[in-house]
Each structure stands twice: as C-alpha cells, then as structure tokens.
Amino acid sequence: MIDVFPPAFFFLIAAGIVAFLPQGIFRSALLLLTPIVAGLYIYDLPHGVGGEVELAGLTLEMMRVDKLSVIFGLVFCLASFLGNLYALHVKDSIQQIAALAYVGSAIGAVFAGDLVTLFIYWEGTAITSVFLIWARRTEGAYHTGMRYLIMQIASGVILLGGTVLLYRETGSIAFDKMTLGSLATWLIFLAFGIKCAFPLLHNWVQDAYPAATITGTVILSSFTTKLAVYALARSFPSTEILIYIGAVMTLFPIFFAVIENDLRRVLAYSLNNQLGFMVVGIGIGTELALNGTAAHAFAHILYKSLLFMSVGAVLFRTGTAKGSELGGLYKTMPLTMIFCVVGAASISAFPLFSGFVTKSLILSDAAHEGYYIVWGILLFASAGVFHHSGIKIPYFAFFAHDSGLRPKEAPTHMLFAMGITAFLCIAIGVYPDPLYALLPYDVNYVPYTTTHVITQLQLLMFSALAFTVLMRTGIYPPELRSVNLDTDVIYRRFLPRIITKLRNIISGMWLFGTWFASRKVAKLVKTLHNSHGPEGRMARVWPTGAMVLWIAIILSATLIVNFI
Numbered sequence: 001m002i003d004v005f006p007p008a009f010f011f012l013i014a015a016g017i018v019a020f021l022p023q024g025i026f027r028s029a030l031l032l033l034t035p036i037v038a039g040l041y042i043y044d045l046p047h048g049v050g051g052e053v054e055l056a057g058l059t060l061e062m063m064r065v066d067k068l069s070v071i072f073g074l075v076f077c078l079a080s081f082l083g084n085l086y087a088l089h090v091k092d093s094i095q096q097i098a099a100l101a102y103v104g105s106a107i108g109a110v111f112a113g114d115l116v117t118l119f120i121y122w123e124g125t126a127i128t129s130v131f132l133i134w135a136r137r138t139e140g141a142y143h144t145g146m147r148y149l150i151m152q153i154a155s156g157v158i159l160l161g162g163t164v165l166l167y168r169e170t171g172s173i174a175f176d177k178m179t180l181g182s183l184a185t186w187l188i189f190l191a192f193g194i195k196c197a198f199p200l201l202h203n204w205v206q207d208a209y210p211a212a213t214i215t216g217t218v219i220l221s222s223f224t225t226k227l228a229v230y231a232l233a234r235s236f237p238s239t240e241i242l243i244y245i246g247a248v249m250t251l252f253p254i255f256f257a258v259i260e261n262d263l264r265r266v267l268a269y270s271l272n273n274q275l276g277f278m279v280v281g282i283g284i285g286t287e288l289a290l291n292g293t294a295a296h297a298f299a300h301i302l303y304k305s306l307l308f309m310s311v312g313a314v315l316f317r318t319g320t321a322k323g324s325e326l327g328g329l330y331k332t333m334p335l336t337m338i339f340c341v342v343g344a345a346s347i348s349a350f351p352l353f354s355g356f357v358t359k360s361l362i363l364s365d366a367a368h369e370g371y372y373i374v375w376g377i378l379l380f381a382s383a384g385v386f387h388h389s390g391i392k393i394p395y396f397a398f399f400a401h402d403s404g405l406r407p408k409e410a411p412t413h414m415l416f417a418m419g420i421t422a423f424l425c426i427a428i429g430v431y432p433d434p435l436y437a438l439l440p441y442d443v444n445y446v447p448y449t450t451t452h453v454i455t456q457l458q459l460l461m462f463s464a465l466a467f468t469v470l471m472r473t474g475i476y477p478p479e480l481r482s483v484n485l486d487t488d489v490i491y492r493r494f495l496p497r498i499i500t501k502l503r504n505i506i507s508g509m510w511l512f513g514t515w516f517a518s519r520k521v522a523k524l525v526k527t528l529h530n531s532h533g534p535e536g537r538m539a540r541v542w543p544t545g546a547m548v549l550w551i552a553i554i555l556s557a558t559l560i561v562n563f564i
Helices: 008-018 025-043 067-086 093-110 115-129 139-170 183-195 203-211 214-235 241-259 263-284 287-318 334-347 354-368 372-398 412-430 433-438 450-473 489-530 537-541 544-563
Strands: 048-055 058-065
Touching (some): 008 093, 025 067, 058 067, 067 093, 067 214, 067 412, 067 433, 093 214, 115 139, 139 183, 183 214, 203 214, 214 263, 214 287, 241 263, 241 372, 263 287, 263 354, 287 354, 287 412, 334 412, 354 412, 372 450
C-alpha cells in the first residue's frame, strides 16, 4: 500500500487559485507550471494502491499506480501544457478554470482504483468540460453544450447504476477486468461506450467539438474519449465484441469526413476513426495489442491536438474553418501550414512520423491473431484517413483555390505550441524507444522493417493517386456550403416530432378523462342531493364514508388517465 497525494489535486487546487488570481504573468505561469509539476510527480510515483478513503461503509482507493495509468497520466499532463500554451491569449478565466478542473478530473479518473471514485471524476469531466463549449457565448453553443452535457451525465448515471448492481452481485466495486456476463457489466460497458463514441453514440463529438471555442476544442479533443479508451483497456481487454465495434468505428467516419465542409468537423470524424484502432486493440487484448492501444492513444493526442491547433489558428485569423471559404493561406501562414502537414503526416502513419510506429502495433497483431477481415478494414481505414485528414485538411485550408484571404501568421504562443507538438510527433516517429519504454508491457517490436516501410508507402501513394484522380476528374465531392446530416437527425428532429405527437395524444386523453370524470362526479352529487329528500332512502344506503370512497376512486381514475 502507498499513501500518496493524488495528482488530480494539483489541477483542482490550481483551478481554485486561478479563480482569484488576476490576469497577468503569474496566472500564465501557473497555467504552464501546473501540468509540468504534475507530470514530473506522476513519472516518479511508485507503483501500488493507496489513498484509501472511507465513504458510506465503502473503502475507496483514490490512487492505483501502474504502467497503464502512468502513461495516460503523463500524456494528459503533456496535452494540458500544450493546450494552455496555445491558449495563452485567452483572458476568459472561466475557460482557464474549466480547463484545469477538466484535466484534473480526467487524471483523477485515470488513477482511480474503484468504480465509485471513477464515477466521481467521470462526472467531473462532464460538468467541467461543458464550459469550454458555453464559453463561446452563442445561442448555438448553449444548446450544443446542453446536448453534450446530457450525453455525458447520462454516461455517468449509467456507470453508477452498473456499479450499484455490480456491488449487489459481487460485493466489490473494484475497477478491474470484467466480463460481459450480467446487466451490471453491460451497463458499465455502455457507459464507457458513450464517452468512447461507439457507433450511433458518436454524434456528440461532431456536435460539440466544433461548437467549442478555438482553444476549447484543442482541450476537449485530448481527454474525454481517451479516458474512455483507458477505462475500456482497464476493464474489458480481450472482449471480442470490441474488435468489431472498433472496426466499424474506423470505417463509417471516412464517408462523412470526405463530404464535410467544416474542417473542425472533419477532424472530429477522423477522431472517431482513430478511436476505432484503439478499440480494436483492446478487443484483441494481447500484450502487443494493448501496447498498441496505449501508444496510439499517446500519439493520437499529440497529432490530433496539432491538427486542431492549426485549423484553430486559421479560424482565429480568418474567422472561418469552412473548406469552401479557405485556400491559398500558405502565402501568409507558412509556419501554420508546415505544422498542419506534420500533423497530417502523423495521423496518416507516414514513416518517420508518430502514427507509423504506434498504429502498426495494432495492425500487426490483428493479422497475427488471425483477424484478417478486420485487418483489411483497418488498412482501408488507414487509406481513408490519409484522404480526409492527411490530404483534405492541409489542401483545402492552405492550397486548393486562392480564397483571396491574406491573414497574418498565427500568434507566437500558438506557433510555439504547434512547434513543440510537431517536434514530438517527429521525434516519436524517428525514435520510438522512449515511448515504448512507457508502455504497459515489454515491447519486442521493430516498426522499421523493409516490408513494413514499403507496404505503408505503397498504401499511402496509391491513396494519394486516388485522391489526385478524383480531383482531376471532378468526382471528388466538392466543398459545399452545406450541413451534412448524421444519425443524430433521429433524435434531434424526428424524436421531438414523435414526442410532440404523443404529447398531443396524451393531452387529448387527459381532456376526455377530465370531462368524463366531471360528468360522473356531477351525476353522483345530484344523486346524493336527491337522496336527502323526504323519503331519505339513499341516506340510509350511501353513508358519508362510501361517498368519499367513490369520489376518491373517480379522482384516482382521472389522475391515471392524465398520467397515461
């Protein structure tokens, strides 16, 4: 047992200090130093379980330190530093407080040793992160934030329900490996799946991330979904259904991303695509596959942040992220363009870039374990992500047609954040050993073999050739000023209409029931009144208690009709 200070508290305490600290150099220093100090602290943590707290007869384990939690904790700190550096121009204390508390909640969840502690931090990520959307202060952002909050809170409520049922079944709230054999574990699995953006549960990503502030999107892209990946890797490794869920996740976003005009939504779809690779790795569940999941999550946080940073810099300078309104920006934003290309090469898994040395762990193990169809899907998805993120993002933002826009280069602090992130993407790709050393299991894998390099280059070159042919022939979908519908149209348009119709039907039934009950009550009152005449026959038959009983029955019937 170890008795340690939870690293989440570094961020939560800093968030409290920022609330009272005036704008200036000291606040900026606190925003940058907090993740650095927390990262160094996490790196030196001894492995074990500790930080026990008694709550309502339960023993909560606030800290569980092992190689899986450490690598996610480290990359979360790194992402926080880069995001805060990118956002140094922001003067909105709400965003700064929310970002720190959000990171602290995510790191607290990563080190949680039991499901109750996980639930507390899990809901913390939901409540804090929504302010990064609301900070945009538009009516659309408000409604989007509400939808986002409902989905995130629902995930927490389902997690809590699963935890309660699991405790009743087993007497344990341990946050450890589970099997899908009961309602409890299925609920927990569903809760993780919502945050991981499983198919048909994914729409909140494309809805919320582009609606957040420029800097808020960078922060959002790094934590919630990767926390869910961590939770799945901790609880459901070797769960075969995840292999097929992940395969679908890599596949369907490609088609939406190709026709999408908003470049931040394109990146949100590619985020779904990359999560699918991680989910497949968890489903395979071997040491190599789980190493691939952790490594790819680490690399993904960096290159996805870099891509969101570059598109965010374009949005910051031009006021738009629509592909149909951009083009030719390489002339005045050359550094942002270079950093965007580095992110694009990384997500496309070019040799010497980070995606090449992480994604290949999962692909190699899928083939080795005999999942050849899934392996083929992953290859197709790799070519697809090169289309919509590797080529489309830099091409339509910085090249394509000349939009006539001549904005200034991104601010210096944004360039520094993008430059550091780009350096890390290249450094990991060139020399992956330091990253491999952080992985949960010993790594016996060599990414740079002749076969692997040639095969990957062939895949990328043929994908580039296909893009070129489609563009030259006019077949490639043009960037149109339009909004693409996803499966969320079901609950955003059709479901409200269905609810409205049901409400009208129920209202009609209620009015009929009220009218019917009132007629019965009036008739009963008239009968009782007549019974008190000269003969008084009914007075002997209908005592006061019976009259009250009948009125109660009639009123109850009215309430039931109203409820139905």
